[in-house]
Amino acid sequence: MNPTPAATPAAHTAPTPPPPAHAAPAAPAADPLILYGQHFSSRLLLGTARYPSPALLEQAVAAAQPAMLTAALRRQSAANAEASRSFWTLLQNMQTPLLPNTAGCHSVQEAISTAEMARELYGTDWIKLEIIGDDYTLQPDTLNLVGAADQLLRRGFKVLPYSTEDLVLCLRLVDVGCQAVMPWAAPIGTGKGPLNPLALRTLRERVQVPLLVDAGLGLPSHACQVMEWGYDGVLLNTAVALALDPVRMAQAFAAAVRAGRDAFLAGTMTPQDSAQPSTPVLGTPFWHQP
DSSP states (O other): OOOOOOOOOOOOOOOOOOOOOOOOOOOOOOOOOTTEEOOOOOOOOESSSOOOOOOHHHHHHHHHHOOOEEEEEEHHSSHHHHHHHHHHHHHHHHHHEEEEEEOOOSSSHHHHHHHHHHHHHHOOOOEEEEEBTTTTTOOOOOOHHHHHHHHHHHTTTEEEEEOSHHHHHHHHHTTTSSBEEEESSTTTOOOOOOOOOHHHHHHHOOOOOEEEEOOOOOSSHHHHHHTTTOOOOEEEEEHHHHSSSHHHHHHHHHHHHHHHHHHHOOOOOOSSSSSOSSSSSTSSSSOOOO
């Protein structure tokens, strides 16, 4: 006769452990750049000129993962046809949204004609509006910029106007319908960084549309600084293209833009005029207390 097997004890369910006293913070909410209702995951825009080679341009774009790439139609048209086709193929292969620009234009009609050609060639309504008023400083033509933006907006373009840091000019661009403005930090290609911090910070306080600093940034710290002020993005070209290592510099600028944005969202401390102790005075001898 087989012995009766012993009864299996009931399974013991361990009690649910209490939640930790300090749970890990939730992941931050998505913080996209929004331009004309379109969302972009990056706040860095990158130019495509002056790179040592197409391969380095492609690697820099892959490293930075920019929201958009800028390309000057007039400068491509001036090149030989085969080079223009190769460049256009390269841009398509990178699968990054394209922002054609009107670089090199000196009049309203020239800028409008270039924008129309860019729309036909690249198949996009996006346009970075540039009208040069002075060939020496490459300063934007502030007298004609608003009128040109108005006409392009009426033609269905999504206009990102390149301007100076002039408050009234930027407000007028918003008045005619621009949903973003791109003031310079310094003249194009100088790499000097923000030359007029007061004006740029005033712009950020007064202009209620996205602002992207375009031109004049030379160091990742420059990009981080304007992002800390609350700017919505930056556009770079020369600072990356002419670096000794464009790919690493593209990575550095992308990280700086993210760091500056995080600092702005976190809220920086208020500067003080005098030293403030960072340690408590409890237990400190009274003769050492203020």
